[in-house]
Amino acid sequence: MQGEAVPPRVPTPRRYLMCPPRYFAVDYAINPWMDPSKPVSADVAVAQWTELRDTYRRLGHTVEEIDPQPGLPDMVFAANSGTVVDGRVLGSRFRAPQRAAEAEHFRRWFLEHGYRDLTMPEKINEAEGDFAWTGKLLLAGTGFRTDPAAHAEAQEVLGVPVVSLQLIDPRYYHLDTALFVLAEATDTATAQVVYYPEAFSPGSQRVLRRMFPDAVLATAADAECFGLNGVSDGRNVVLPVEATDLGARLAERGYEPVYVDISELRKAGGGPKCCTLEIRK
Numbered sequence: 001m002q003g004e005a006v007p008p009r010v011p012t013p014r015r016y017l018m019c020p021p022r023y024f025a026v027d028y029a030i031n032p033w034m035d036p037s038k039p040v041s042a043d044v045a046v047a048q049w050t051e052l053r054d055t056y057r058r059l060g061h062t063v064e065e066i067d068p069q070p071g072l073p074d075m076v077f078a079a080n081s082g083t084v085v086d087g088r089v090l091g092s093r094f095r096a097p098q099r100a101a102e103a104e105h106f107r108r109w110f111l112e113h114g115y116r117d118l119t120m121p122e123k124i125n126e127a128e129g130d131f132a133w134t135g136k137l138l139l140a141g142t143g144f145r146t147d148p149a150a151h152a153e154a155q156e157v158l159g160v161p162v163v164s165l166q167l168i169d170p171r172y173y174h175l176d177t178a179l180f181v182l183a184e185a186t187d188t189a190t191a192q193v194v195y196y197p198e199a200f201s202p203g204s205q206r207v208l209r210r211m212f213p214d215a216v217l218a219t220a221a222d223a224e225c226f227g228l229n230g231v232s233d234g235r236n237v238v239l240p241v242e243a244t245d246l247g248a249r250l251a252e253r254g255y256e257p258v259y260v261d262i263s264e265l266r267k268a269g270g271g272p273k274c275c276t277l278e279i280r281k
């Protein structure tokens with residue numbers, strides 16, 4: 001974009017569902033970031049999560065909360081429990097048995113809050129962990145968690161086009177550790193995304209280049225601090241505090257980086273986006 005005028009970035013108010021990490025722990029290891037021999041503090045996790053929730057509220061967004069459940073230490077990662085487009089909800093089905101029971105708590109939350117158009121998937125589907133909405137279509141990751149057959153199921157249930165992307169690095173086991181949408185658009189070519197190319201297979205890298213020729217390309221250092229687990233409202237981009245290089249590059253494109261400390265939550269392999277399920281209507 002060198003030499004080009006930076007377009008004005010317009011935030012749109014969002015509605016998020018989050019789960020306080022009252023029972024946060026790392027008791028098992030289901031991704032390369034988790035080490036049950038290392039100490040973790042639920043109190044520190046709650047403090048960091050509260051700061052994230054309050055940051056969204058300061059930015060003018062609505063945050064709903066679901067009650068955490070004892071024995072489900074990863075329930076804080078709400079993004080893995082539902083994909084909502086146009087008020088239609090596709091629930092989740094976890095790959096790891098340790099997380100399986102989370103799906104039912106979220107299913108009930110949606111029903112109790114008036115979401116009658118709700119489908120629970122047959123295929124393994126870790127929701128927004130592997131699904132990213134561009135405003136026109138759903139980018140869908142597979143390789144570690146979400147079953148490729150869940151992509152077809154999501155297309156059928158949500159009635160939106162789905163583009164499959166193959167993840168190849170176990171550290172970036174969900175799509176939302178490797179890519180996020182900066183600005184949605186009903187025309188795919190004008191949606192803005194940022195991604196870490198090396199997390200994707202060569203074929204998926206070609207797909208991404210073709211779909212998003214103007215994307216921000218992240219570095220290995222951006223990815224290692226979970227910089228690709230950001231949350232954008234079209235202008236403000238919530239990022240882990242370590243992701244200042246990426247934040248500076250986004251600022252050159254007219255975005256406003258907003259930093260949060262998620263170091264405790266990272267011990268379970270999560271960041272800001274994992275804690276944040278977006279309810280689109």
Ligand SMILES: CN(C)C(=N)NCCC[C@H](N)C(=O)O
Pocket residue numbers: 030031034074077079080099128129130173174176177229268269270271273274
């Ligand atoms: C950014 N990511 C990967 C997420 N969307 N969710 C985090 C899930 C962490 C959990 N311990 C697990 O391994 O499932």
